[in-house]
Amino acid sequence: MTSFIIRRFLYMIPTLVIISIVSFGIIQLMPGNFTTAFKLNPRFSKETIANLEARYGLDKPWFVRYWKWVTGIITRGDFGYSLETQQPAFDALFKGRLSWTLMMSFGTLIFTWVLAIPIGIYSAIHQYSIADYTLTFFGFLGLSIPNFFLALVIIWFLVSVVNVGALGLGVGGLFDIQYINAPWSWDKFLNFLWHLWPILVVVGTAGKAGLIRYMRGQLLDTLGQQYVLTARAKGLPERVVIYKHAVRNAINPLITMLGMSLPGLFEGAFFTAIILGVPSVERAFWNALQRQDEYVIMSGLMFFAFLLMVGNLLGDLMLAWVDPRIRYD
Amino acid sequence: MRKFFLLAGAAALIVFGALAQEYKVVPLGEGDWANLTVGKYGGYLVVGTWNNPKTFNHHIAQETSSTDVTGQLHAGLTEVNPITDKVEPALAKSWEISEDGLEITFHLRQGLKWSDGEPFTADDVVFTFNGVIFNEDVRTDYRDVLMVEGQLPTCEKVDDYTVKFTLAAPFRPFLRQIGGAIYPAHKLKDLSRVYNPDADPEALNSVWGVDTPPEEIVGMGPFKLVEFIPDQLVVLERNPYYWKVDPEGNQLPYLDGIKFVIVGGADAEMLKFRNGELDVYAPRPEDLATLIAEAEQKGFEVRIDETKPLFGTTWIAFNQDCPNEKLREYFRKVEFRRAMAYLVDKQTIIDNVYLGLGVPQWSPISMLSPFYAPDVVAKYEYDPDAAAQLLDQIGLVDQDGDGWRDYPDGTTFEFELNTNVGNTIREQICQIFADDCAQVGIKVNFNPINFNALVTKLLGSEYEAVLLGLTGSSEPNGGANVYRSCGGLHFWRYSECDEPRPFQQRIDELYDLGVKTYDFDEAYQYYAEFQKLFSENVDLIYTVNMVYRYALYKNLQNTADFSPLAGALGFSDVLWKENPNMVGNRVVGG
Numbered sequence: 066m067t068s069f070i071i072r073r074f075l076y077m078i079p080t081l082v083i084i085s086i087v088s089f090g091i092i093q094l095m096p097g098n099f100t101t102a103f104k105l106n107p108r109f110s111k112e113t114i115a116n117l118e119a120r121y122g123l124d125k126p127w128f129v130r131y132w133k134w135v136t137g138i139i140t141r142g143d144f145g146y147s148l149e150t151q152q153p154a155f156d157a158l159f160k161g162r163l164s165w166t167l168m169m170s171f172g173t174l175i176f177t178w179v180l181a182i183p184i185g186i187y188s189a190i191h192q193y194s195i196a197d198y199t200l201t202f203f204g205f206l207g208l209s210i211p212n213f214f215l216a217l218v219i220i221w222f223l224v225s226v227v228n229v230g231a232l233g234l235g236v237g238g239l240f241d242i243q244y245i246n247a248p249w250s251w252d253k254f255l256n257f258l259w260h261l262w263p264i265l266v267v268v269g270t271a272g273k274a275g276l277i278r279y280m281r282g283q284l285l286d287t288l289g290q291q292y293v294l295t296a297r298a299k300g301l302p303e304r305v306v307i308y309k310h311a312v313r314n315a316i317n318p319l320i321t322m323l324g325m326s327l328p329g330l331f332e333g334a335f336f337t338a339i340i341l342g343v344p345s346v347e348r349a350f351w352n353a354l355q356r357q358d359e360y361v362i363m364s365g366l367m368f369f370a371f372l373l374m375v376g377n378l379l380g381d382l383m384l385a386w387v388d389p390r391i392r393y394d
Numbered sequence: 395m396r397k398f399f400l401l402a403g404a405a406a407l408i409v410f411g412a413l414a415q416e417y418k419v420v421p422l423g424e425g426d427w428a429n430l431t432v433g434k435y436g437g438y439l440v441v442g443t444w445n446n447p448k449t450f451n452h453h454i455a456q457e458t459s460s461t462d463v464t465g466q467l468h469a470g471l472t473e474v475n476p477i478t479d480k481v482e483p484a485l486a487k488s489w490e491i492s493e494d495g496l497e498i499t500f501h502l503r504q505g506l507k508w509s510d511g512e513p514f515t516a517d518d519v520v521f522t523f524n525g526v527i528f529n530e531d532v533r534t535d536y537r538d539v540l541m542v543e544g545q546l547p548t549c550e551k552v553d554d555y556t557v558k559f560t561l562a563a564p565f566r567p568f569l570r571q572i573g574g575a576i577y578p579a580h581k582l583k584d585l586s587r588v589y590n591p592d593a594d595p596e597a598l599n600s601v602w603g604v605d606t607p608p609e610e611i612v613g614m615g616p617f618k619l620v621e622f623i624p625d626q627l628v629v630l631e632r633n634p635y636y637w638k639v640d641p642e643g644n645q646l647p648y649l650d651g652i653k654f655v656i657v658g659g660a661d662a663e664m665l666k667f668r669n670g671e672l673d674v675y676a677p678r679p680e681d682l683a684t685l686i687a688e689a690e691q692k693g694f695e696v697r698i699d700e701t702k703p704l705f706g707t708t709w710i711a712f713n714q715d716c717p718n719e720k721l722r723e724y725f726r727k728v729e730f731r732r733a734m735a736y737l738v739d740k741q742t743i744i745d746n747v748y749l750g751l752g753v754p755q756w757s758p759i760s761m762l763s764p765f766y767a768p769d770v771v772a773k774y775e776y777d778p779d780a781a782a783q784l785l786d787q788i789g790l791v792d793q794d795g796d797g798w799r800d801y802p803d804g805t806t807f808e809f810e811l812n813t814n815v816g817n818t819i820r821e822q823i824c825q826i827f828a829d830d831c832a833q834v835g836i837k838v839n840f841n842p843i844n845f846n847a848l849v850t851k852l853l854g855s856e857y858e859a860v861l862l863g864l865t866g867s868s869e870p871n872g873g874a875n876v877y878r879s880c881g882g883l884h885f886w887r888y889s890e891c892d893e894p895r896p897f898q899q900r901i902d903e904l905y906d907l908g909v910k911t912y913d914f915d916e917a918y919q920y921y922a923e924f925q926k927l928f929s930e931n932v933d934l935i936y937t938v939n940m941v942y943r944y945a946l947y948k949n950l951q952n953t954a955d956f957s958p959l960a961g962a963l964g965f966s967d968v969l970w971k972e973n974p975n976m977v978g979n980r981v982v983g984g
Contacts, residue, residue, distance in 0.1 A: 097846030103456070104849055104882075107864065107875040108535035111882040117533060120595070150448050151600035160605070161624035220665050230669035230692075233980055237662050238626065242440055242655055242671055243982045245627045339658040344625035352445070357846070 066385075069393040070378070077374050081367065086131070088366045092359060093127040099148045099357050121148060134360060144367075145360025147353070154364035158349050163331075165239065165344040170330035172261065173268040178323075181273045185280020186312060192285060204277045207270030213336035216267045220341070223263075234259060237342045264341060268334040279322070283315035290314075317388050324380025328372035415505035416487055417639045420646065420968060422952075426477045429954035432640050433648040433970025439950070439962060440653045440977045442663040442672050446624055447654075450611050451602040452575040453526060453534040462963055463628055463654060467509075467613040468575030469637075471500050471519065471557075476960030479764070479868050481569045485514070485576055485614060485637070486557075495564030495912055498572075502555040507635035508578050509618040510609070516551045521579035523549040523559075525586035531595045536574040539567075539872070542909075564910045566917055567871045578612045616647040616967040628654040638967055648970035652963075667945065668692065670978030674946045674962045679749040685945050693979040694947045697956070703753045703761045703939035704958045705866040708820065710734070710811075710827065710935040714887040715855045720801055721809055729784045731932040735774035736781035737830045743938045747822045751943065755936040757925045758877060760866035762958060764914070767922035772929040782834045792835050799835040808837035809858040812851065815842035823937055824861050852885045861937075868959075870921045871909050877928065878905055886933050897927045949976045 100117050103109050118124045122133070137143040147157035184204070188197045220236040223229045235241035239260050244253045287293065288311050296306045331346055338345030346365075353361035385391045422430045445459035452464035473484035483489075486500035506514040527536050528546050540546060545562040552558050561568065584590045585597035602611050608619040614637070617630035631651040638646040655671070657663045660678055667675035668685070670692065677685055677696065685696050712725040712734070724730045744752040755761065756771045774780075785791075790799040790807050798806045811828060813820040821842055828838040838859075843851075851857045864876065864883070875881040879898050880891040890898055901924055908920040928934075942958050951970045956962070962969060975981050 095846065096844060096850050101846045101849050103535075104853055105862075105864070106456070106535055107872060107881075107883055108539050109882075110538040110541075110875065113535075113538055116530065151596075151603045152605055156605065165625075217661055220662070224665045224669045230671070230978075230980065235671050236665055236669050237657060238655070240626075241982075242627070242653060242977065245623060245655075246621050246629055340662055342625070342656060342658040342662050348625065 066393060070382075073378050073381075077371070080374065081370060084370045085135070085363065085367055089127060089131045089134075089363060092357075092362055095357060097357065098123045099359065102356065130359070134363065144364040147358050147361045149353075149356050149358050149361075154360045155368075157353065157358070157361045158346055158365055158368070162344040162346050162349060166346045167330060169261075169264055169268075169334075169343065169345075173265055173272070173334070174326065174330065176265045176269045177272045177276060180269070181276035182280055182316075182319075184273075185277045186284060186307070188277065188281040189284035189288065190307060192281075200277065201281075204274035208274035210270070211336075212267055212271055212334060213340050215270065216263065216337045216340040219263045219267065236263075237340075239343050260343075264334075264337060264343060267337045267341070276319070276322075279319060280315070283318060284311055287311045287315040317384060320383045320387055321380040324378075324383055325373075325376045327376030327379060328369050331369070331372060415637070416503040417637050417645075418483065418487075418503070420638055420640055422640050422968060424641070426475065430952045430968060432642055432644070433951055433968070434974070435644075435648050435970070436650055436974030437971035438651050438653050438977065439649050439966065439969060439971075440655060440671070440673050441962060442657045442666060442675065443628075443654045444657065444659055444663070446656060447604060447622065447628060449603055450606060450619060450622075451599070452613075453532060453536055453577075454599055456535075463619075463630070464575070465615070465963065466617040466630055466652060466966055467611060467615040467619060468577075469614040469616075470573035470575055471502075472569050472573040474570065474573065474959075476964040477955045477957075479762075479959050481573070484573065485519075489569070491912060495910075496561050498559045498561070498568060499552065500557045500559075502557065503637060504555050506614070506637045508580075508612045508614060509633045509635055510578075510612045511635060512578065512580050512612070514576075514578075514614060515554045516557045517554075518576055518579045519557045520549055520551045521583055521586070521589070522575075522577045523547075525579075525583065525588045526577055526598060527574060529586055529588055529598065531587055532598050536571075538875075539571050542568075564912065566909045566912050567869050570869055576614060581610070581612050617652055620651070625656055627656065630654075636967070640968070647967040649966065650974070652966060667694075667978070670947070670980045673950050673978060674944065676961070677943050677945050679751050679940075679943075682749070682751075682943065689945075693949075694945055697942070697944045697946075698751065699942045699957070700751075700753065702942040702958050703755070704942060705760045705762060705868075706863055707755055707758075707760070707866055707939065708823065708861065708863040708937045710738070710859060710861045710937070711886045711933070712809075712859050713855060713857050713885070714933075715889050716858050717856060718858065720805075721858060724788065724790070724807070727788055728931055729788050730790075731935070732774055733781040733784035733788075734831075735932045735935045736777045736784070737834065737836075738774075738827060738935055738937060739776045739830050740938055741776065743823055743826055746826065747819055748938060748940055751941050752938040753941060755939045756929055757936070758873060758928045758934065759870050759921060759925055760868065761939065763866075763868040763870060765868075765870045765918055765921040767918070767925050770922050770926040772926065772932075774932070776830075778830065778834050785834065785836070790836075797835060798837045806837060808839060810839045810841055811859045811861065812848055812857055813842050813861040814845040814848050816845075817842075820861055820863070827861070853882075855885065855888050870924070871905070874905055877924070878902055895931075897931055901927055947976075947978050949973055949979070 099121065100114050100123060103114055122130055134145055137145060144154045146153050150157050184200050188200050191197050223236050229236065240253065240256050244256050247253055293306060293311055296310050335345065335347040335351060338348050350365040353365065385393060421427050422432050443459050443462060447460040447463045449455050449460055450464055452468050455461045455464050469484055471484060471486040472481050475482050485502060487503045489498055489500045491498050502516060502519065508514055526532055527534060542562045542565045547559045547561045549557065549559050582601060585593050585601055587593045587595060604622060608621060611619045616633055616636050618633045620631045621629040629651060632647055632649065636646055640646060657666055663675060664681050666672050668688065682696065689696050712731060714722060714725045716722045716725060740754040744750060756773050757766055759766050785799060789802050792798060793800045793804050801807050811824055813824050824840050828840045831838045852860060876883040878884065879894040879902055884890065894902065904920045904924045908917050911917050944956055944961060946953055949972050951972055952965060952968050956965065
């Protein structure tokens, strides 16, 4: 197993190199560069902008800049800096955001799985019943409503219909304004929960439908297997047949999915984060994309690529752990 | 008895101290300030902003999410009165301009202190100009606007409270442009390569970044930075050493501070305002119906002033250097451009795009500028018949009966119109214009493209026609980079730098004359002639300007003179709250 893990990590190196070259190349396809936004400012002369381009090396060909960036990483562990905020690239992405993003994502992940798995199981066992149809219908409804729209609808509903302002409650963000920079207290925590639920609902609803369908489909497949029939023929109680035999086998592919959702945890829910005004790594990344803040974009892409690969690996390992038939050596 | 003497001594010290500090008195209740009143202390102004500040370094800051914050932290030698838009003394209490207009001497207020308590002197001013603004290392847009005939002014210290600038030529906008933030020499001098050859050239660009401990950021503005929480909040608090007082001698500002809440965008900001979490909001046209309906119930008011269009213009430009030679020939004909101007249906644009909240713009100078001359500007009101006639005259007629006008050689006359994709207002105006063009047989291929791609096309002179906007200000010389034949943004005819048309030569002259006199009336005549010439030749076809809209909770006081010149942030040092514990319409506690 150890040699498998080491091998997988070694494979990551060439993959990351290729990804970095391709991404750097693709970024260059975007029209303009970091200074383009200055160019329509009547207060800047052409000469000043040309000076800037020269200073930031933006007038050099892309492979020269790429090489400079890569040598910085290898020799100094320096992933470059943000041209816009002058911070190290990883600070520009993560500082003040990472913990919130992770917390919201884990919250959503738990919320989604805790609801979706039992619903999926219930739907499969009661296939084609009214309850199955109803749950499936709501699952699909959640899947088909765009996240950003649902987020807006929820805060619009809270303001226009419920008028939560009259109750002294805020909408959007992580806290009411007076709590944002206050030290933690019971009130602040309650206020946080009040702001958390729309995020969980909005982000969770979309992911839930897919999971419900997967769980339902997998379990239905398994329930048709001969060993389930055998188990029933043996006279095992239905509960044991379902949970010990069918679900235990049906859940394996979902374990792989769980591992692969790792990069998603860091990205958070982008549109929802913007509409609801909550800190998110993805939002910082998007901002860098808009400003063509090259090194921040690259650092973000490399980080997400790395996470995806680690996520895949984790998925594989977890699968091996739950399914004794799987061997990597 | 000893105690009494001590107290008396302390009182005398305080009086003496107050006398030694040459505060600026804001005459609330009198003259220009007649609508405003003396207030009481306390409370935070809470406003929404769409994005994180990118830096707290005012001279580097580019977009409003940064400058809204940094503008509160700093002050300049001069400032612009938020009500009258006139230049007034700020950190300088007075100034003299020499006979020839080349030497300007500023006398600084004495006894002022930086927000960290250090004394403010001429050294700070000299450092700011020689070490920061005039320093080529610094990525600031304050430098190029101070260039006079290609040269920067020189700045020297006369004594501790006197600074002298020497210009290459008289420069009327100087007093306005010199009002950029003064930086503290005691904090930053070592970072400037002018004073410290070993400094990193990027040091002054990266200093005061978003990671800086707030107490390091020192200014002369009404507020100082206390806290920045990314994606959530920026907190400013009153600068205890601020140098303005009200007529009763109370030190300003009245507010304890300002909170900038980082919201996701206009939709979220509007909902937060309606929910009573923000004190002010600048509504979009589509928000007004909702806001007006619930204003009474929720305790805010909505102000719309149709006499006050915003700064900034939206226009259509035809590339007179465009790569397609046949098009270029027509784009260079003034008759063609006039015909196009006749086809801009401003009333429909106002009604359909701005929901009635717009006014037509005709002049290259913002309508709020004192130099705006509405009477001399040529106006080509919507008139498709006149347009058709002009097009017939220059030989663009439909020869093959397909409904589109053709070149004299029989091929269809058509051009591509670009704007930046995603700007719905601009896209709608383009649609209306393209439809009106189609009515008279002009084929317009409307193609919205990515903003950066558009800028590249524009500055590379590779486009055919474009609809875009530029920011404006009350100072017409702010447009020098656009309207002068060699300006970097003279994108409709860059070739003019080498061979200007006669009227363009005159415009260049007028721009020279307009800055060389310190006499307003004389300058007004020059800019009036510029507006007449430019509008007659329609190099840019202006469309519509949105009018001023503002919504605010009534708890906020001294708001009577809010305008496009200055909103809550422009009046931040005199704003006060009836109930200091209230944000929006609700009490949030101490």
